[in-house]
Amino acid sequence: MNEPRELNTEFVLACMRHALRAYCRDNGVDFVPSADLDPTSYYGFAPADVAMVHAYKHDAGAGTWFRLHDGRVFDRAGVPDDPDPALYDMWTT
Numbered sequence: 001m002n003e004p005r006e007l008n009t010e011f012v013l014a015c016m017r018h019a020l021r022a023y024c025r026d027n028g029v030d031f032v033p034s035a036d037l038d039p040t041s042y043y044g045f046a047p048a049d050v051a052m053v054h055a056y057k058h059d060a061g062a063g064t065w066f067r068l069h070d071g072r073v074f075d076r077a078g079v080p081d082d083p084d085p086a087l088y089d090m091w092t093t
Helices: 009-026
Strands: 050-057 061-068 073-075
Touching: 009 050, 009 061
Parallel strands: none
Antiparallel strands: 050 061, 061 073
């Protein structure tokens, strides 16, 4: 049986920063997170907690969703979303 692959935390951290920047831009907030910003305090989870990064959700289209190891899913705004895996693509890296 294949073991789940751990995501590179630097990759996840970059995805979190990008998602936060896009969320702010799309909502008219003048905020550009710097490369040293740790978005953990905003999202409430750390890059090491992320099992998968999704880039597409059925009926929502393109976006960013973070699936945690415990199965919970959060959108780019940090809002909990439907955890049903069938709704999301399986893109990770």
